[in-house]
Amino acid sequence: MSAYPPGPTAHDSALTLEAGQAAKVTRPTARFMLSHPAHLIALGFGSGLSPVGPGTVGTLYAWLSYLVISMWVRPETWLWLIVGGFVLGLWACARTAHDMGVFDHGSMVWDEIVAFWLVMAFVMPTGFWGQLAAFLWFRLFDIVKPAPIGHLDRTLKGPGLRGGFGVMFDDIMAAFYTLLVFALWRSL
Template identity: 75%
Template sequence: MSAYPPGAAPGAAANPADPITLDAGQTVRVIRPTARFMFGHPARLIAYGFGSGLSPVGPGTVGTLYGWLSFVVISLWIEPTTWFWIIGGGFLVGLWACARTARDMGVFDHGSMVWDEIVAFWIVLLFVMPTGFWGQFAAFLWFRLFDIAKPAPIRYYDRTLKGPGLLGSFGVMFDDVFAAFYTLLVFALWRSF
């Protein structure tokens, strides 16, 4: 887990936090994600997946479930091609939201920041649709497997691209796009048989 140097995250000392020991023996204070903290800035609301990232158990999985639900609901009102614009805009907004939230928390990619899972799973659903519930559920399982296991080169990008600012938030978003790619690859292979 990468973090800003102590004192670099504005407001971090004013909120309850847990000490974390880093590889080099440094310590940093991490803000506990709460609804109050989330509603303190629009970027946090987005990065936390409108509250889905506040789940005490499996926030990445809950965020992906939120992405699935939001995709199904939004798809009732839009044409499928509109998703390209929504995903592109969601990715760009995610760069800002994750960079700002990481700065406020003092951690580059806290588990409660689930916007990356949401946008990446939208990509998966865009390309596997139309499919029924079980096809969508299989896509969900494969995506979560790749996101958690982080096979190469996902693990490499997960470790090397994350950092401060927009470039660091690109790393936060990018590793989940790779998990989406692997999921789509599995579906392409499955459909080719």
């Protein structure tokens, strides 16, 4: 069976195939994305294929999809969608990481999507400028990864569902930091 070999960094570990060949997807394509439902989900329905800033594009997709889906669901339904999306992301990100041969490839943006849905669920209702502020704060925390996000990002990566949890959880922490900023701002 395929296994991840130990390496200096989780992001650069290649997948070893049964035949002894190393396979590592450095830039996924639409063909790869459409080859399995987990890939489609993990790559954010194509938003993760952006050659520039896939995490930012994935977050923009999350923002737009939140606004569109909100036209048909009640606000309290969002928490169920987020929990379901998180659980689905465990599987999709673990499977996609395995198939790509990289623990947390930048094109896997389902974690940003679910985490930003969480942010939007708690900051809404707010206007465009409040939503933009939420977007910018979330991206800042996701990119900079202040403690303990950076530590979690480094230590929770790996094969299987544990790795899928690591991919998903550091973005949930970035969402928590964003919501903390909004709570402090609204309390002033």
